[in-house]
Amino acid sequence: MVTTFVFVLTAAVMLVAALVAVLKNNLVHAAMGLVVTLFGTAxxxxxxxxxxxxxxxxxxxxxxxxxxxxxxxMLTRRVGADWGQQTNATWPFALLVAGLLTVLLGLMVRGWAAVTAQPASQAVPADMTARLGAALVDPNGYVVPFEVASVLLLAALIGAVYVAWGGRKAEKDAQG
Amino acid sequence: MAFLQDPTVIVEWLRQLFLGWGLSPSLASLLLYVLGALALATGPLLWVIFLIWFERKAVARIQDRLGPNRVGPYGLLQPFADVLKLLTKEDIIPAKADKFLYWLAPILSLAGVLLLWPAVPLGKGIGGNVNVAVLYLVAVGTLSTFAILLAGWSANNKYALLGAFRTVAQMISYEVPIVLALLVPVLLARSMNLQDIVAAQDVWFVVAAPLAALIFFVASIAEVGRTPFDLLEAESEIIAGFHIEYSGMKFAMFFAGEFLHAFTTGVLGAVLFFGGWRGPGAESYPILGLLYLWIKAFLLYFVIVWIRGTFPRIRIDHLLNFSWKFLTPLALVALMVTAVLDKMLAPLGAWPRALALLVANGVIWLATQRWLRGVEKRLQPPMVAQPGEYPVAHYTPPEPQAAEGD
Amino acid sequence: MDPTWVFIGVFFILAPLLAAAPILIGHYLGPHKPNPIKNDVYECGLKTVGDAWVRFKVQYYLFALVFLIFDVELVFLYPWAVAYDMLPTFAVLEGLLFIIMLLAALIYAWKREALDWYD
Structure with missing residues (x-):
């Protein structure tokens, strides 16, 4: 009961915050809306x-x-505020498509047994995190994704630094 | 005196009381939670008042001053006078400020520190018993970062924003060594629950992981924004940093948040590396455990104050270098060595293992010192005059100028 | 639900209220006489030029980027450390490989001068 109440409340707050993130002209406010949404997910x-x-x-x-x-x-030129129009002329069509998609997804989910059926109440084991850790490095588990993730992150860092940063000298030259 | 041996009897007594009033069991539990949260939050908030007095007095003594000594014995009532003064100050809100975020920032700043407390184990069976406590601490710490970012942004003041950005760059830089150093006690205790970490410290973790303890301590001081890492409020450069435009009680909340954060750092250090509430007799009398924790935390807090009274401020590039190029690699190496040794020495008892890890930490430290000496030699130009050179470092003699014109 | 987390939930509601209470009290107790000069921005005693919301340099972004990569990797390592008793030796080595990748990322950023602050 209490759980349901907290869920509905959180979901409502998340929806409003998501709308703030999308609709606000002030980008910092939009970012704060995003933060609240992410926090709601937690x-x-x-x-x-x-x-x-x-x-x-x-x-x-x-x-x-x-x-x-x-x-x-803070790196954008007109910091945090874009006072131009946020939509273009085709927004009603976009709305229509999005609405149809929502209805369609809703219908599909309604027919899906896994959603409507009451789950067998299964207690979450106390050592959940330890099991997760063991599975991450288990050769029969997720060790390949685990190591690939580290390589991926390394590649992401190299790429990001390469694109964003030409080194101190290049930066000085660019500034003139 | 059953209460001394098991403080939970109070909770049971209150529960029976509430049930006696005809409340439903779940409502009684909720009421107990609210009361517990109120107690756990107001305790530290009142403690801050004493901390402010203590810190002013201690820093004054270090600097050969008297400190507060007018209001009450030893000036003990000075913070109360300050609170009264701050309460009656005008609450100025800059005309161009972003009103909502401007109000939100000081609240988040203090709440972010208070929220660290539910994870802290205060004694055997009392206080925090959060299963993912260590990461919870890191997660809640992000609230403080946001508070500073919002404060700097919302005031619409260049210096505030500059201070906030510097601070956030500093805080995220120092979060990396903290998260790395926190991995070491987690690894040694095989749990993220602080209660388990305390229970695992038959030998204090500071023995087995002195480097991690040191890194955690230093990086935490930076995270709080204390001297020598207090660029965020460098009065001489950016006036007061992110809270320039704050006055009255809003400013007081930032202030109280910082002091409480410093003390909370002491508490966390005590819990993670100095055995938390453990001590003689603490098993059977949990209240004694609370006392031990308080003493350990206070000693660590005193070291923080001591450092504040002694060290000069660090420049921002040095500050960031210190985190990324010294603390982070050191923490990575310490973590790897601890991980390998701990697995290899698993059959040994607690003390031999801790001592072996201590020796390993010592070796890492000696190697680091050698490396640092090498770096120092490379960076510093020789101070002794070479033939044909000026004896002053960095000084290049002016080129003889040819006379122009004629 | 774990009772500890219910408690934390209650705390998450109460802590901001406790922090907001003194601010509100101070707001209503204190005098309230605003005027345009008082409410203006204070910047070192000089007249304010333009908005504070100016453009910042790319360095901050770079630090946040490196921090993000480290954060994601470190969060992966926590379950590994918690599960340490259940791990065979090669699983420990896999974790070490992960940390070495992290070290490689650090060294790359270092050598590329992405960690240098310049003015």
């Missing part, structure tokens, strides 16, 4: 008793990605 994880995912969500998305977004907003 709350949903807690409701699902996925505590590790909840804290990881906050650490990575709120702690790192949101700050990155705010920093990149």
């Amino acid at each position: 709350v949903l994880f807690v409701l699902l008793e996925a505590y590790f995912l909840a804290v990881a969500q906050v650490v990575i998305y709120v702690g790192a990605i949101a700050i990155l977004i705010v920093f990149s907003i």
Whole structure:
């Protein structure tokens, strides 16, 4: 009961925050809306008793990605405010398509047994995080994705630094 | 005196009381949670008042001053006078500020620090028992970062924004060594639960992981924004950093948040590396454990104050270099060595293992020192005059100018 | 639900309220006499030029980027550390490989001068 109430409340807050993120002209406000949405996701994880995912969500998305977004907003030329029109002439059609898609997805989900059926109440094991850790480096588990993820992140870093940063000298030259 | 041996009897007594009023069991539980949260939040908030007095007095003594000594014995009532003064100050809101975020920032700043407390184990069976506590601490820490970012942004003041950006760059840089150093106690205890980490410290982790403890401590001081890492409020450069435009109680909340954060750092250091509430008799009398934790935390806090009273401020490029090029690689190496040795020495008892890790940490430290000396030699031009050279570093003699015109 | 997390949920509601209470009290207790000069921005005693919301340099972005990569990798390492007792030796080595990748990322950023602050 309480869980349902918290869920509905969180979902409502998340929806409003998501709308703020999309509709606000002031980019910093939009970023804050995004932060609230991401935080709401963490709350949903807690409701699902996925505590590790909840804290990881906050650490990575709120702690790192949101700050990155705010920093990149500060790099734009007309900082944080674009007072131009946010939509173009075809928005009614987009709305129509999005609406149809929502209805279609809703119909599909309604017919899906996994959603309507009550799940067997299964207690989450206490050593969830340890099991996750063991599975991550288990050769029969996820060790390949685990190591590939590290290579991917290394590649991402190299790419990002290469694109964003030509080194101190190049930066000085660019400034004239 | 059953209460001394098991403080949870109070909770049970209150629960029975609430049930006696005819409340439903779940409502009684909720009420207990609210009361517990209120107690856990107001305790540190009141403690801050004492901390402010203590820090002013201690720093004053270090600087050969008297410090507060007028209001009450030893000036103990000075913070109360300050609070009264701040309460009656005008709450100025800059005309061009971003009103909503301007209000939100100080609230987030203090709340972000308070929210660290539910994870802290205060004694055997009391206080935090969060299963992912260590990452929870990191996650809640991001709230403080956002508070500073919002404060700097919303005031619409160039210096505030500059201060906020510097601070956030500093905080995210120092979060990396902190998260790395935190991995070491997690690894040694095989748990992220702070209660388990305390229980695993038959030998304090500071023995097995002195480098991690040091890195955690130094980086935490930077995370709080204390001297020598207090660029965020460098008065001489950016006036006061992100909170220039804040006055009255809003400013006080930033201030209280910083002081409480410093003390909380002491508490976390004590829990992670100095055995938390453990001590003689703490098993049977949890209240004693709370006292031990408080003493350890206070000693660590005193070191923070001591550092504040002693060290000069670091320049921003040095600050960032120190995190990325010294603390982070050191933490990575310490983590790898700890991981390997701990697996290899698993059959040994607690003490031999801890001592072996201590020796390994010592070796890493000696190697680091050698490396640093090499770097120092490369960076510093020789101070002794070579033949044909000026004896002053960095000084190049002016080129003889040819007379122009005629 | 784990009772600890219910408690944290309650705390998440109460802590901001406790922090907001003194601010509100101060707001209503203090005098309230705004005027345009008082409410203006204070910048070193000089007259303010333009908006504060100016463009910042790319360095901040770069630091946030490197931090993000490190953060993501480190979060992966926590379950590994928690599961340490369950891990055979090669699983430990896999974790070490992961950390070495992290070290490689650090060294790359270092050599590319992405970690140097310049003015």
